[in-house]
Amino acid sequence: MDNNWYLDEEFWRTFGPLMFNADTFARGEEEIECLLSLLDMPPVPTLDLGAGPGRHSLPLARSGYPVTALDTSAYLLDQLGESASDLPVEIMRADMREFVREQAFGLVLVMWTSFGYFENEADHARVLENMSASLRPGGRLVLDLVGLExxxxxxxxxxxxxxxxxxxxxxxxxxxxxxxxxxxxxxxxxxxxxxxxxxxHRVWSAGEISSLLNSHGFDILAIHGDYQGADYDLEAERMIVIAQPIEST
Ligand SMILES: C[S@@+](CC[C@H](N)C(=O)[O-])C[C@H]1O[C@@H](n2cnc3c(N)ncnc32)[C@H](O)[C@@H]1O
Known part of the structure; x- marks a missing residue:
C-alpha cells in the first residue's frame, strides 16, 4: 500500500514549522525575484502547485501576478490565508492529481521538490497532463527539483x-x-x-526528467543549476526545469 506521508497533516504540523520559517520565506522571495527575471514575462495568472504556506505565492502576488495557490494541507493553507489579506491569491484545497482548469494559467510552478512524491509513476504522468491542460498556449512550467547528479x-x-x-x-x-x-x-x-x-520521493536525472516531460507534451526551454540561471552541471545546487507545452498544429 502507498505511504501517503505527504497527505498526513501530522507530518506538516510537526515538520512544517521547521521548514517554513523566516529564513526560508526570505529565500522564497529571492527565488521569485530571480525566477521572474529568468522568465522575463509579464504578470500572468499563475498556479502554484503544492503552495504550502505561500513562500512563492505571496511574493508573486505582491509582484502583481494573480495566483492560485493549491495544496492538500488545510493546516498550511490556513497560514497562507492569514498572510494573504487582500493580495490576489485564490486559495484552493485540492490534490494536484485531480486539479485541471483548462488553459487558465500563463505560468505553473511546482517549487521546493514538491513534484515527485507519488509511489505510482502514473500519478506523476497525470499531474503533468493536468499541468499541460491548465496552461495557456505559450505558457511556462517551472519545476524546482534536486537532480540525481x-x-x-x-x-x-x-x-x-x-x-x-x-x-x-x-x-x-x-x-x-x-x-x-x-x-x-x-x-x-x-x-x-x-x-x-x-x-x-522520486528523483530524476536531468536526462530522465527531460524525457518524461517530452513524453507528456512539453518542450524543455532550459535546465538551470540555480536561481541565478547557471547551467545545470556538476556544481548544480538545484535542478530548475523550465518547459512549455508543445503547440499542436
Ligand atoms: C516541501 S512543501 C513545499 C511548499 C512550497 N512549494 C514551498 O516551496 O514552500 C510540499 C507541499 O506540497 C503539498 N502537497 C503534497 N502532496 C500534494 C498533492 N498531492 N497535491 C497538492 N499539494 C500537495 C504539501 O502539503 C506541501 O505544502
Missing amino acids: TLCRTMEPVHLTEYDDGRLLVERPALIDHMTRLDNEWLLIDGDTIHRTHFS
Missing part, C-alpha cells in the same frame, strides 16, 4: 541540524530502487521527545 555529489549518510531553540533534526537519506527514489528518515529531537518519520 546533485544528490550523488552532496548526500551524506547522516545530516544533523541544530535549531536556535535547541531542537535537533537528524536526517538519514538513502538512494533506493536503483537510485530512482530518495528514502529519508527524519528524527526530530525536542528535549525528551523524539518525532520520527519515514518517507520517500
Whole structure:
C-alpha cells in the first residue's frame, strides 16, 4: 500500500514549522525575484502547485501576478490565508492529481521538490497532463527539483541540524530502487521527545526528467543549476526545469 506521508497533516504540523520559517520565506522571495527575471514575462495568472504556506505565492502576488495557490494541507493553507489579506491569491484545497482548469494559467510552478512524491509513476504522468491542460498556449512550467547528479555529489549518510531553540533534526537519506527514489528518515529531537518519520520521493536525472516531460507534451526551454540561471552541471545546487507545452498544429 502507498505511504501517503505527504497527505498526513501530522507530518506538516510537526515538520512544517521547521521548514517554513523566516529564513526560508526570505529565500522564497529571492527565488521569485530571480525566477521572474529568468522568465522575463509579464504578470500572468499563475498556479502554484503544492503552495504550502505561500513562500512563492505571496511574493508573486505582491509582484502583481494573480495566483492560485493549491495544496492538500488545510493546516498550511490556513497560514497562507492569514498572510494573504487582500493580495490576489485564490486559495484552493485540492490534490494536484485531480486539479485541471483548462488553459487558465500563463505560468505553473511546482517549487521546493514538491513534484515527485507519488509511489505510482502514473500519478506523476497525470499531474503533468493536468499541468499541460491548465496552461495557456505559450505558457511556462517551472519545476524546482534536486537532480540525481546533485544528490550523488552532496548526500551524506547522516545530516544533523541544530535549531536556535535547541531542537535537533537528524536526517538519514538513502538512494533506493536503483537510485530512482530518495528514502529519508527524519528524527526530530525536542528535549525528551523524539518525532520520527519515514518517507520517500522520486528523483530524476536531468536526462530522465527531460524525457518524461517530452513524453507528456512539453518542450524543455532550459535546465538551470540555480536561481541565478547557471547551467545545470556538476556544481548544480538545484535542478530548475523550465518547459512549455508543445503547440499542436
Ligand atoms: C516541501 S512543501 C513545499 C511548499 C512550497 N512549494 C514551498 O516551496 O514552500 C510540499 C507541499 O506540497 C503539498 N502537497 C503534497 N502532496 C500534494 C498533492 N498531492 N497535491 C497538492 N499539494 C500537495 C504539501 O502539503 C506541501 O505544502
